[in-house]
Each structure stands twice: as C-alpha cells, then as structure tokens.
Amino acid sequence: KPQIHSLPMAPHHIRKYQKTDRKRVLDLFSQGMVEHIPATFCLGLKMPQTYLVLLGVPVALLLVSGSWLLALGSNVILLVFLWMLARHPWRQYVVMCLQTDLADINKSYLRDRGSCFWVAESGGHVAGIVGALPVEDAPPGRKQLQLFHLSVALEHRGEGLGKALVMTVLQFARAQGYSEVVLETSMVQQDALTLYLRMGFQKTGEYFFSKVFRLLGNSTIQLKYCLPSAQEGGP
Template identity: 40%
Template sequence: MAKIQIRKYQDDDNEAVKEIFTLGMSEHVPSSFMFLLKQPLSQMVLMCAFCALLTSSKSFLLPILAVTLMLAGMRQFVVYMFNQYIDTCFRKDLKNISDTYMKQKDSCFWVAESDGRVVATVACLPKEEAPGCLELKRMSVLRSHRRMGIAKDLCQTVVDFTRDRGYAAVILYTSVVQTDAQKLYEAMGFQKLREIVAPETVARLINFTLFEYRLEFAMGKK
C-alpha cells in the first residue's frame, strides 16, 4: 500500500484540489436525487401528474412518458443545484486558497498525497458565528483512496491544529445524504448538536437537512 503523506497546501496543488472537490460533490447527486424522490411533496406531484394524464388520455403510455420526463428533469435539477454550489465555492474560499486559508490567522488547508498525487483535502478556519471554534471544511477523499483511514487522519489533523491553537472546539456541517461522513465524525467523538434545513428555497421545500457536529475539548483558552 502506498504511503500517505499529509502536508500543508501549496499553490501547485490548486487544480488537483478543485478536481477532488468537484468529484466529491458530484458523487452526492444520486443520493440527493433519491432523497428528493422520497419526499412527500415530490411523490404527490408525480402521482397527481400521472393520475391526471391517465384520466384525460385514458392511456398508460402518455402518463408513463410524462412521469419519466419529470424524473429526468428532477435529476437534472439536482445536478444543476450541485453545480451552482460548486461554482459558488470556486468564487469564494476556493478562489484563492492561499489567501483564504494559508495567510489568515488560525486557519489552514491540508492535502493528503500518495505517490506524488494529491488524493484528499481538508481545511479549517475560525467560525464567526461560533466564537472559540474552528470550522472543519472541504473534507474530500478520492474514491480510489477511501477505506484507507485517510479521512480519519485528516480529521485528526484538524482536531490537533484546533487544540494546539487553544480553541475550545471543532465545529462542522454535513448533509443528510452524507452518511459515511456522519459515521466518521461520530466515531471520532463529535456530537450532533442540531439539524438545520438548508436556506435555499428549494431545499426548504424538500426538507434537505444539514447536521451541525461539534467536538469539545477539555481545555479551551479562547
């Protein structure tokens, strides 16, 4: 098994980091689409459309085709929403990673490298809405390098960094569809504090939930 090295971000890592982030976010499209289909509102709309077309056309073919097209449209909409989120991140903190994470006080960005290739990322920075906490962000591991303990090591890197800086806790947010991430954080001692419906209008309609996790330290100076 190739040796994994965790190191601080360098400007040469920029394209690899963005690729890992894009691939990681895109992987959530299928599970998010299934989450959308399980919502009562989605099922009601599909059922009403099917029944209305079946009644008016007296044929199974038209309502089946219509529902199929609606399902395809719903999936494309999920893809669009994730692409919008990715683009927003590229315009914000990932636009200039060095400025956002490497030049600011008490923030940092790390990559995991295997055989000279960047295969995973994680970052942290102070959380304005939660004084005394650093927020863990941008955790992503290439699919080819999962189940190797890299995510756990990256998470521990953030925990150690936060503790060494004298902060009281690490805080993070993950979505309802990221079940593997939830298991990792809970195994490392993070406690789920609350559930938050994502602020976007569509997210509120389908009850797309974010989970806030927090890991408290025994001693915090800030």
C-alpha cells in the same frame, strides 16, 4: 471522548497546501460534491409529495387524454426534472465556493496562523483535502474553528485518509488554542457523518441549506467537537 494522539505511521503523508496542488484540489472538491447528486435524487424520490406527483399527474393525464403513452411520458419528464432539481444545489454550492474561499486558497486559508488547508498524499498523488477557518461570530467565551471541504478521492477511500485529515484539524485547533471545532455536513453524506460521530463530534443543530433541499428532504447537520483542553482547563 476520544483523545487526540499523534497519528500512527501510514502509507500517506499530510502536508500544507501548495499552489501546485490547485487543480487537483479543485477537482477533488468538485467531484466530492457532484457525487452526492444520485443520493439526493433517491432521497427526493422517497418524499411523500414526490409519490403523489409521480402517481397523480400520470393518472390525471390518462383520465383526461386516455393516452397511456402520454401518462408514461409525463413520468419520464417528472423524473428528469427531479434529477435536475437534485443536481442544482450541489452545482450551485461548487460555483459559490470556487468564487469565494477556494478562489485563492493561499489567501483564504494560509495567510493567518489561525487557519490552514491540508492535502493528503498517497502514492505520490493528492488523494484528500481539508481546510479550517476561524468562526468569526462564535458564541461569547468560545473560540471556534470550522472544518471545511473534507474530501477523499474515491479510489483512496477505506485507507483512513478522512480520519487522518480530521485528526490533523483537531490537533491544529488544540495547538492554536481553539475550544471547539465545528462543521456542517448533509443527510446524504452518510459516510462523513458516521466518521464524525465516531470521532466524538456531537450534533448541535439541523437546517435546510436551500428551498430545494427542503423540498428533497436533504437537511444540513451541524456538528461540534469540544477539545479536551477546553474541558480540562488545560493550555
């Protein structure tokens, strides 16, 4: 398992969230979620039931009406419906977060010592975000910290900001005496999933966040990182 070391010098700076960051942070979060809509749509297209509907409905309409125009038009309508279906859970999640933990970031993340919210600055601008909150219903004998809202601006990807932000959470967790860092991501967030696995996170479970995601085949993947101090019996 990778050890947690101090981050090397890099052309970015990670610091705690400030109130002046609010608009940029919310924009990064919202954009980061909405960008998964196309991948979710494509995943839905690959589902067997989607093939059946896209093939069956036009054929049935053609046999009944004899109109190719009606048959082709039905496919367009079905594709638009699938796009709206793929978009709905992501937009719903954004609204939910904006009304809960992101409604007041200072209150949610910076009021207690055991939680925090960070931003990564690159070129003088906020280019990445991540938050962490203690797990209230952690299993007995475990002190867990949950990572939330990791997002990096599209134009700053490939600069190591995502890894640096995750390392910041791991360092914070170890300093605060947590035994594990847990998080959830989705099947369509392949870049994030690859990053977590490379950094030593292990898959612990999988479920569907909503009925729509179940229909589209986009599962939520649960991951866990066991901190070295917990394994070694260190402080």
